[in-house]
Amino acid sequence: MNVYSEITSLKKRIKSFNKGITIGFVPTMGALHQGHLSLIKKAIKENDVVVVSIFVNPTQFDKKEDLENYPNTLDNDLLLLKAINCDIVFTPNAKEIYGKNEVSEDFNFDGLEFQMEGKFRKGHFNGVATIVKRLFEIVTPTNAYFGEKDFQQLQIIKKLVVKQNLNVTIIGCEIFRESDGLAMSSRNVRLSKTQRSAAPFIYKTLLKAKKIFGTKNADKVMNWVENEFKNHPILKLEYFEIADEKTLKPTKKVISGEKYRAFIAVFAGEIRLIDNISL
């Protein structure tokens, strides 16, 4: 496994590949868990060469504390990647990516960016799209892998590729869960013991919401979820939304033939957890 922190040396390596070689790419912000590893293993199966990037992208954080507290476990990450035979790891610093100009580009994603996470994390998706586009330019992947835990992010990346005419196939991968149902996230390591034992309530609520959905309309399911969290001693609901999978617009009434998904964001103290489920 080779680790590069400079763009020029990574590009040189990529240029050395024979024509026709498929490159699988998994962008990450490190603090790797089984969810990341499942994407990387899939990429290894489906491509000739696999590149993983580890870069905590400053421009996608709307809160300074969140950026500062983002877990950094680089040594362990590299051990995990080596153990599964990852080929190349890209670990740039912010200066290497942004130079002196740590700002994001302005994108238009036809409204996808204004829903849910977009409402609560200002500028987040401009930051994500800026770094993903930049990494695609550097890595030139054939296939790039993104987890469905960040479903809105996945839809926005797909839109980015279409709008900017990028030559890469985006592959969405199912959410990887702990045995008690909690969606895997790098932020989970920051949960206290009490918060960690409360957190599976999020997925349990999504499962129940899925059951109720279809027999009641979307509004009723939303009210039910809001009520479930109202008196919760540890978890605070930020939003619960039932949305059309393609447009991500909230749904009040269900139209047959359309695909819907329930989305949730919850605070456990300072730690923000998100999850979603297809309905």
Ligand code: PAF
């Ligand atoms: O999902 C993430 O970890 C990040 O948003 C990504 C795609 C690596 C961009 O920084």
